[in-house]
Amino acid sequence: MTAEVRAAHAVEIARGWIGTPYLHQGSHQGVGCDCLGLLRAIWRALYGCEPDAVPVYTPDWGEAGRDEAFERGLRAQMAQWDGVARSGDVLLFRMRAGAVAKHLGIAGEVGQGPTFIHAYAGHGVLESPLSLPWRRRIVARFQFR
Numbered sequence: 001m002t003a004e005v006r007a008a009h010a011v012e013i014a015r016g017w018i019g020t021p022y023l024h025q026g027s028h029q030g031v032g033c034d035c036l037g038l039l040r041a042i043w044r045a046l047y048g049c050e051p052d053a054v055p056v057y058t059p060d061w062g063e064a065g066r067d068e069a070f071e072r073g074l075r076a077q078m079a080q081w082d083g084v085a086r087s088g089d090v091l092l093f094r095m096r097a098g099a100v101a102k103h104l105g106i107a108g109e110v111g112q113g114p115t116f117i118h119a120y121a122g123h124g125v126l127e128s129p130l131s132l133p134w135r136r137r138i139v140a141r142f143q144f145r
Contacts, residue, residue: 006046006144007088013045014038014106014117020125029039034107035104036070038119039090043077046144051077059121069101069142078142090142093134096129101139 023032027040043051087110093103105118114130
């Protein structure tokens with residue numbers, strides 16, 4: 001499977017999860033997931049296995065110790081991408097200045113009306129506009145290998 005086909009398939013999988021409720025630590029379509037659970041589900045669909053064992057985590061994980069666990073984990077499993085934004089990129093967000101980066105999404109549309117698919121507390125899995133406030137929060141982009 002080429003990188004382009006894999007990226008398009010990742011977006012298709014993510015869009016199939018739209019409407020799944022938000023559930024901390026969940027990763028079950030239609031039942032519930034969080035942003036990491038959505039990424040794990042996409043990985044399972046693409047590769048047939050979990051990317052790595054995920055330890056139990058609390059909603060405020062990493063904040064006290066400043067542990068950039070998401071970024072470290074993504075670097076270990078995926079290719080970092082500094083090129084032109086493309087559909088299927090995994091986006092890592094820092095939700096506020098000085099905080100650890102701990103929100104993930106999958107780029108949906110790119111270009112003039114960019115979007116991303118993510119599991120968001122209080123909303124579930126949805127495709128949101130990748131507006132300027134969201135774009136400013138992007139720490140890194142990764143691609144499925």
